[in-house]
Amino acid sequence: MNSKIIPAEIAAQIPRRTDTDILELVSSLVGAAIRRQVWLMFFDGNECPMPLLVPYADLDVDPSEEEIATYTALACGIAGTTGAASIVLTWEREGGSALDDAERRLLREISAGIAAGGVTVRGVFLSHSHGVAHVSEESS
Numbered sequence: 001m002n003s004k005i006i007p008a009e010i011a012a013q014i015p016r017r018t019d020t021d022i023l024e025l026v027s028s029l030v031g032a033a034i035r036r037q038v039w040l041m042f043f044d045g046n047e048c049p050m051p052l053l054v055p056y057a058d059l060d061v062d063p064s065e066e067e068i069a070t071y072t073a074l075a076c077g078i079a080g081t082t083g084a085a086s087i088v089l090t091w092e093r094e095g096g097s098a099l100d101d102a103e104r105r106l107l108r109e110i111s112a113g114i115a116a117g118g119v120t121v122r123g124v125f126l127s128h129s130h131g132v133a134h135v136s137e138e139s140s
Contacts, residue, residue, distance in 0.1 A: 011049065012049055013048060014048065022134075023133075023134050030092060032128070032132070033094045034092075035093075036061075036094070037055050037057035037092050038071075038092070040089060041088040042078065043085060043087070047086075054078065059106075062106070063109075071110065071113070072114050075087060075117070076117030087119055087120070088123050089110060089114070089123070089124045090126070090127055091107055093126075093127070097128045097130065097131075097133045099126060
């Protein structure tokens with residue numbers, strides 16, 4: 001991973017086209033977990049990160065359908081207001097790099113709700129106690 005610090009103005013102009021590119025970005029912005037929350041990162045149509053990073057700590061691990069609908073509508077609303085073409089979703093929580101069933105279900109439901117709202121989910125990541133990992137579709 002590249003440990004070189006890049007000013008935000010320049011970083012926002014660099015397209016993030018691969019999962020490795022996004023993993024590097026999530027690692028530098030969110031890093032290893034310190035609390036339980038969900039992060040949303042927004043990307044423009046050129047796959048460049050937008051200057052908006054939204055943490056959300058009020059989502060239960062096993063939320064109701066109404067909570068998921070409210071959260072995903074919020075995410076899609078922000079994307080629509082900012083002109084974002086896609087969202088990267090990061091689940092932050094202390095612990096190891098393996099997701100449990102409830103976490104997999106949560107990430108699937110959030111991703112599906114955002115996609116149903118017409119916004120592409122560019123990737124799903126897990127911020128855990130030891131770093132950040134890409135969550136593959138098979139894992140979520």
